[in-house]
């Protein structure tokens with residue numbers, strides 16, 4: 441095998457735009473254009489250049505996730521603003537209307553509403569507004585259990601992190617109003 445076959449010359453043409461860009465970049469890198477091009481190829485062959493991700497679906501998913509996070513942040517800001525302005529939490533029905541509807545799956549849905557209404561001393565389901573009341577401590581303990589069962593049976597989900605921590609911390613403090 442001759443020298444030329446072992447060390448072939450590659451040649452190709454670049455259009456005006458890419459040629460201009462190549463000249464600019466090689467100047468920035470303080471290299472002759474030819475060496476700069478070869479260095480890019482060397483990096484690519486060494487695995488140091490990673491092709492740009494072009495998976496449209498992945499890009500779309502990321503956009504949707506961002507949109508969902510933005511909607512949730514706006515919603516929380518609105519809730520906080522309401523609390524600051526009126527000194528009381530938003531009503532459950534208003535909360536239900538304003539709550540972001542961009543929810544992909546049950547697992548990623550974040551329930552950010554406390555199920556406990558401290559003013560009336562009752563537990564309320566944030567999804568269907570069903571109330572859980574009690575007269576005494578026995579009923580209180582039973583209703584906490586009922587609430588969890590209600591979520592499983594009626595809404596097909598486990599308690600959210602917030603719901604669980606609220607219920608865990610909740611102690612009997614008298615009958616519901």
Ligand SMILES: [Zn+2]
Pocket residue numbers: 565566567568569570590594595
């Ligand atoms: Zn419910």
